[in-house]
Amino acid sequence: MTSVESDVQAMSLEDKDFSENALVKKLVELGIDHQVYGHVLCDTAEELVTNVKLPSEKETHTKNLFLRDKKHGLFLVTVHPSSHVNTKDLGKMLKLEGKTNLRFADAALLDECLGCKPGTVGPLAIVNDTEGKVTQVLDQKLLDFEKIHSHPLQNDASVVLTPADLQSYLAKVGHEPTVLEFGDAPLPGKVPSNRPPQAKTGDKKGGQQQQQQQKNKDKKTAKKGDTLLALQWKKDENFAMWYSDVIVLSEMISYYDISGCYILRPWSYKIWELIQVWFNEKILALDVENAYFPLFVSQDRLEKEKDHVEGFAPEVAWVTKSGDGELAKPIAVRPTSETIMYPAFSDWIKSHRDLPLKLNQWSNVVRWEFKDPTPFLRSREFLWQEGHTAHVDYEDADKMVMQALDLYKGVYQDLLAVPVIPGYKTEKEKFAGGHQTTTVEAYIPGSGRAIQGATSHNLGQNFGKMFDITFQDEKGDSQIAWQTSWGLTTRTIGVMVMVHGDDTGLVMPPKVSPLQAVIVPIISKKLTLEDAAPYCESILKDLTGAGIRAKLDDRVIYNPGWKYNHWEQKGVPVRIEVGPRDIEQKQARVVVRYNGEKMDMSVENLGEALSAKLDEIQNAMFNKAKETRDGHLVQVTEWKDFVPNLELNNLVLTPWCGGEHQDWEDWVKNKSREESLASRGEEGEDERTATSVAAKTLCIPFDQPELPEGTKCIASGLPATCWVLWGRSY
Numbered sequence: 001m002t003s004v005e006s007d008v009q010a011m012s013l014e015d016k017d018f019s020e021n022a023l024v025k026k027l028v029e030l031g032i033d034h035q036v037y038g039h040v041l042c043d044t045a046e047e048l049v050t051n052v053k054l055p056s057e058k059e060t061h062t063k064n065l066f067l068r069d070k071k072h073g074l075f076l077v078t079v080h081p082s083s084h085v086n087t088k089d090l091g092k093m094l095k096l097e098g099k100t101n102l103r104f105a106d107a108a109l110l111d112e113c114l115g116c117k118p119g120t121v122g123p124l125a126i127v128n129d130t131e132g133k134v135t136q137v138l139d140q141k142l143l144d145f146e147k148i149h150s151h152p153l154q155n156d157a158s159v160v161l162t163p164a165d166l167q168s169y170l171a172k173v174g175h176e177p178t179v180l181e182f183g184d185a186p187l188p189g190k191v192p193s194n195r196p197p198q199a200k201t202g203d204k205k206g207g208q209q210q211q212q213q214q215k216n217k218d219k220k221t222a223k224k225g226d227t228l229l230a231l232q233w234k235k236d237e238n239f240a241m242w243y244s245d246v247i248v249l250s251e252m253i254s255y256y257d258i259s260g261c262y263i264l265r266p267w268s269y270k271i272w273e274l275i276q277v278w279f280n281e282k283i284l285a286l287d288v289e290n291a292y293f294p295l296f297v298s299q300d301r302l303e304k305e306k307d308h309v310e311g312f313a314p315e316v317a318w319v320t321k322s323g324d325g326e327l328a329k330p331i332a333v334r335p336t337s338e339t340i341m342y343p344a345f346s347d348w349i350k351s352h353r354d355l356p357l358k359l360n361q362w363s364n365v366v367r368w369e370f371k372d373p374t375p376f377l378r379s380r381e382f383l384w385q386e387g388h389t390a391h392v393d394y395e396d397a398d399k400m401v402m403q404a405l406d407l408y409k410g411v412y413q414d415l416l417a418v419p420v421i422p423g424y425k426t427e428k429e430k431f432a433g434g435h436q437t438t439t440v441e442a443y444i445p446g447s448g449r450a451i452q453g454a455t456s457h458n459l460g461q462n463f464g465k466m467f468d469i470t471f472q473d474e475k476g477d478s479q480i481a482w483q484t485s486w487g488l489t490t491r492t493i494g495v496m497v498m499v500h501g502d503d504t505g506l507v508m509p510p511k512v513s514p515l516q517a518v519i520v521p522i523i524s525k526k527l528t529l530e531d532a533a534p535y536c537e538s539i540l541k542d543l544t545g546a547g548i549r550a551k552l553d554d555r556v557i558y559n560p561g562w563k564y565n566h567w568e569q570k571g572v573p574v575r576i577e578v579g580p581r582d583i584e585q586k587q588a589r590v591v592v593r594y595n596g597e598k599m600d601m602s603v604e605n606l607g608e609a610l611s612a613k614l615d616e617i618q619n620a621m622f623n624k625a626k627e628t629r630d631g632h633l634v635q636v637t638e639w640k641d642f643v644p645n646l647e648l649n650n651l652v653l654t655p656w657c658g659g660e661h662q663d664w665e666d667w668v669k670n671k672s673r674e675e676s677l678a679s680r681g682e683e684g685e686d687e688r689t690a691t692s693v694a695a696k697t698l699c700i701p702f703d704q705p706e707l708p709e710g711t712k713c714i715a716s717g718l719p720a721t722c723w724v725l726w727g728r729s730y
Contacts, residue, residue: 016037016038016157018036018038018152018157021036021152021153021154021157022152022153023124023125023127023152023153023159024036024152024159026124026127026173027124027159027169030168030169030172030173032161032165032168032169032172033161033162033165034159034160034161034165035159035160036152036157036158036159036160037157037158037160038156038157039051039052039156039157039158040052040156040255040256040257040259041155041156041257041258041259042119042155042156042259043118043119043155043259043372043373044119044372045061045062045063045064045081046081046240046241046244046372047259047372047373048061048081048149048158049061049081049241050241050244050248050255051255052149052158054149056146056147058145058146058147059145059146059147059148059149059160060080060081060142060145060147060148060149061081061149061150061158062078062079062080062081062122062123062142062148062149062150063078063079063080063081063083064076064077064078064079064121064122064123064150064151065077065079065085065104066104066105066109066110066113066114066121067087067090067102067103067104067105068102068103068104068105068109069091069096069100069101069102069103070101071096071098071099071100071101072091072094072096072100072102073133073134073135074105074109074113074133074134074135075090075094075102075134075135075136075137076114076121076123076125076126076134076135076136076137077090077137077139078122078123078136078137078138078139078142078150079138079139079141079142079182080139080141080142080182082184083139083141083182083183083184084182084183084184085182086680086681086682087102087103087682087683087684088100088102088681088682088683089681090102090137090180093180094135094137094178094180101683102683102684103683103684104684104685113128113129113133113134114126114128114129114134115128115153116128116153119155120151120153120154120155121151122150122151122152122153122159123136123138123150123166123170123177124150124151124152124153124159124169125153126170126173126175127173127175129175132174132175134175135175135178136170136175136176136177136178137177137178137179137180138167138177138178138179138180139179139180139181139182140179140180140181140182141181141182142163143163143167143179144163145163146162146163147160147161147162148160148161148162148163148166155259156257231245231246231249231503231504231505231569232245233245234503235446235501235502235503236446239446239447240374240447242446242501242503243374243446243494243497243498243501244375246497246501246505246506247268247375247376247494247497249505249569250267250505250506250569250570250571251265251266251267251570252264252265252267252268252375252493252497252506253265253268253375253376258380259373259380260368260373260378260379260380260381261379261380261381262375262376262379264383264490266514267514267570268376268490268493270514271493271496271512271513271514272383272490272493274415274511274512274514275411275415275488275492275512276362276385278410278411278415279385279407279411279488282407282410283360283387283407286358286400286403287356287358288358288359288360288387288389289358289359289360290359290360290361290362291359291360291361292361292362292363293337293340293341293344293361293363294334294340295333295334295363295364296319296331296332296333296334297331297332297334297337297339297340298329298331298332299329299330299331299332300329301339301340301343302316302332302339304339304466304467314368315335315367315368316332316333316335316367316368317332317333317335317366317367317368317380318330318331318332318333319331319332319333333365333366334363334365334366335365335366335367336365336386336485336487337361337363337365337386337388338388338433338459338463338485339467341359341388342388342463342466342467342469342483343467345357345388345390345467345469345481345483346467346468346469346470349390349469349470349471349481350471350472351471351472352392352471352472352473352474352479354471355390355391355392355471355481356389356390356391356392356396356400357389357390358387358389358400359387359388359389360385360386360387360388361385361386362383362384362385363383363384363385363386364381364382364383364384365381365382365384366380366381367380367382368380372691374494374730375494376490376491376493376494376495376497377451377491377494377495377730378730382489382490382491383489383490384487384488384489384490385487385488386485386486386487387404387484387485387486387487388483388484388485389483389484389485390464390469390481390482390483391481391482391483391484392471392473392479392481392482393482394458394460394482396482397458397459397482397483397484398458400484401436401438401456401457401458401484401486402438402456404456404484404486405422405438405439405440405454405456405486408420408440408453408454408456408486408488409422409440411454411488411492412440412442412453412454412492412495413622414511415509415511415512416492416495416496416499416509416511416512417496417499417500417509417511417618417621417622417625418442418453418495418496418499418500418622418625419442419443419622419625419626419629419630420440420441420442420453421440421441421442421698421699421701421703421725422438422439422440422441422699422701422702422703423438423439423441423698423699423700423701423702423725424436424437424438424439424659424699424700424702425437425438425439425455425659425697425699425700426659426660426662426665426697426700426724427659427660427662428659428662428665428666428697429696429697430457431455431457431459431485433459433462433463434457434458434459434460434462434485435457435458435459435460435461435462436457436458436460437455437456437457437458438455438456438457438458439452439453439454439455439456439698439699440452440453440454441453441698441699441725441727442495442499443499443628443629443632443633443651443727444495444498444499444730445499445628445629445632445649446498447498447649447691447730448632448648448649448650448728449649449691449727449728449729449730450651450698450725450727450728450729450730451491451495451729451730452698452729452730453491453492453495454486454487454488454489454492455486455487456484456485456486457484457485457486458482458484459482459483459484459485460482460483461480461481461482461483463483464480464481464482464483465480469481469483496509496512499625500571500621500625501571504568504569505568505569505570505571506569506570506571507571507593507594507621508570508571508572508573508593509573509617509618509621509622510573510614510615510617510618511618513549513571513572513573514549515549515550515551515567515570515572516548516549516550516572516573516574516614517543517548517549517550517551517572517573517574517575517576517610518550518551518552518553518563518567518572518574518575518576519536519539519540519543519550519551519552519553519576519578519588520553520560520563520564520567520575520576520577520578521533521536521552521553521554521560521578521579522560522577522578522579522580523556523559523560524579524580526580527579527580527583529554529556531583532578532583533554535578535583535603536552536554536578537552538603539576539578539588539603539606540552542603542605542606542607543606543607543610544607545607546607546608546610546611547611548607548610548611548614553567560577564591568593571593572593573592573593573594573614573617574590574591574592574593574610574613574614574617575590575591575593576588576589576590576591577589577590577591582600585600586602586603586604587600587601587602587603588600588601588603588606590610590613592613592617594617594620594621595620629651632648632649632650632651633650633651633653634650634651634652634653635652635653635654635705635723636652636653636654636714637654637655637711637714638714639714639715642654642668642672642695642714642726643672643675643676643679643695646672646676646693646695646726646727646728647676647679650727651698651725651726651727652695652725652726652727653701653705653723653724653725653726654713654714654723654724654726655707655711655712655713655714655720655722655723656700656713656714656715656720656721656722656723656724657713657715657716657718657719657720657721658721658722659697659700659722659724661713661716661718664713664715664716665696665697667715667716668695668714668715668726669694669695669696670694671715672693672694672695673685673692673693673694676693676694677693680693691728691730692728693728694728695726695727695728696726696727696728696729697724697725697726698725698726698727698729699724699725700722700723700724700725701723701725704722704723705723707720707721707722707723
């Protein structure tokens with residue numbers, strides 16, 4: 001096999017043999033120069049850009065869309081990852097006659113025509129279109145690069161070709177491409193044609209954003225200089241890529257070779273530990289005890305509660321083999337623990353004197369998500385706590401539900417400085433098999449989306465009936481226990497990053513920051529480390545004595561400027577600089593990460609003063625986030641205003657005919673998607689997308705505005721019974 005001279009060895013996870021890959025064999029057969037290498041599994045172009053670093057900015061990955069039109073046939077569109085494909089405009093660009101309706105083709109058609117599965121598509125797959133049904137479309141931008149990387153029917157490998165060799169390949173397999181020029185993807189929050197007039201303000205700023213996007217359009221990923229510090233994406237330029245940059249460069253996560261699974265590095269795991277410490281103290285006061293139950297659950301137990309298993313069935317991972325042998329029955333890896341715990345509850349609970357039973361466990365769960373995974377927010381394995389309790393009556397169970405939800409509100413607002421809206425889920429959105437679900441909902445300004453923060457469920461007696469969790473009451477009669485379950489995950493960390501982070505990196509709320517202060521001596525010819533060390537160590541002792549998590553950065557291989565950037569990117573709330581003048585005047589320069597404030601403070605009782613300053617920072621961060629969230633919370637009473645406000649990145653509170661009307665929830669979801677896509681000039685969206693433009697109910701807020709008599713539901717026109725909160729959601 002011949003080879004393109006390109007240094008991609010650093011991208012390979014291990015030496016792999018791709019000689020039997022059908023497309024690689026075809027390239028060899030055609031005598032086309034190429035190189036193939038293995039890498040981590042990547043289902044999307046975004047994952048490729050983030051996880052598979054390219055050796056040069058003159059090389060690029062591809063994004064591939066397989067589209068169908070009933071009248072005009074099938075199209076494989078291969079573009080640069082930053083390019084935007086407007087399916088409505090694409091028909092005109094291809095000069096298709098008459099009306100066009102280009103939509104994403106399904107997985108079955110993809111397999112039938114190109115012989116590949118979603119996430120493995122690339123232009124080389126066109127060879128499998130032996131009947132000439134598919135038109136290959138290429139982005140002109142790709143041809144301006146020196147090398148093009150694309151999947152060869154598998155998403156853990158890429159083939160490297162020059163543009164000329166790619167075009168030669170397509171010609172030799174009978175698919176001369178149609179080359180078109182595509183523009184860049186629009187900025188998040190771009191104003192569509194149907195927005196209210198006030199959305200047109202700030203045009204000058206919008207123009208500046210577009211200029212900035214043009215300036216950065218060819219960025220691939222966070223390729224950095226020797227300091228390995230600089231973010232390559234701005235938060236308001238490309239929110240998704242900014243987020244990926246921040247969590248990797250701040251040393252929160254590392255990617256793993258199984259898609260949707262991530263390594264939590266010490267900086268992020270310490271945040272989770274601080275949440276655990278706070279939460280354990282709170283639940284102990286509620287007489288909740290920690291325990292641990294097995295990771296695996298039998299098929300019989302998992303499927304015992306019909307509604308419950310139906311809710312989780314698509315996400316369940318099964319163990320079917322042990323070594324080389326097949327298991328007699330498949331065993332599920334827990335997606336949640338109701339069906340693992342409740343047989344034990346049945347054994348332990350016999351009398352009303354055994355109640356309430358209140359248990360919590362800290363564990364991992366596996367839900368095999370098929371939508372685009374996002375670290376912390378949507379992953380196939382994640383860490384969480386799950387509480388499970390059993391009670392004598394509904395009232396006691398409901399009290400536990402609200403106590404747990406109040407703790408979740410405390411985690412977000414008191415620890416993470418993220419405002420949340422508590423409320424009830426509708427019947428459509430409640431926990432599968434449960435009686436009622438409560439939730440706290442957060443808002444991500446950078447994407448204009450809501451995210452479910454945590455949930456607390458009143459399970460009623462349904463699981464008690466299924467698992468025979470019965471007890472004798474004081475009269476000697478047999479009763480079914482009332483139960484609750486409630487859970488909080490490492491999603492909390494991702495929400496915190498998205499809400500507070502900026503173009504420099506993380507901005508940590510002091511209460512959960514692994515380090516709250518870092519001391520950086522300014523070493524020079526005038527001040528050696530040996531001279532500065534006693535002074536700095538005295539400050540460190542004062543800070544730790546005041547209960548502040550602090551560190552002296554006395555590394556000699558890095559200069560002070562490098563250290564400033566490093567700790568700023570990791571979001572440490574306070575940096576303390578010590579130079580010769582500071583030692584002379586018995587002071588220190590204090591720099592606040594949150595707002596850049598700088599002040600000279602006396603080292604006498606510095607720990608006490610900084611403790612107060614950290615509390616001030618914590619409160620200021622919450623107030624800023626709440627002000628931003630409240631600025632995107634609107635009330636709407638007519639449908640004509642609904643989608644335009646979604647397009648303004650708002651959460652929308654509307655009159656509603658009741659949470660039991662699932663059919664009208666579906667109507668709003670479908671109608672809002674249709675109108676949003678139309679306003680953007682798009683015909684459809686990928687069914688696998690985790691960030692749909694459709695609206696969904698977030699909750700029926702506990703705090704209900706006044707509902708005037710005669711108010712109609714925004715969708716059905718029926719009499720409204722409550723206000724419900726809608727938004728686009730992760």
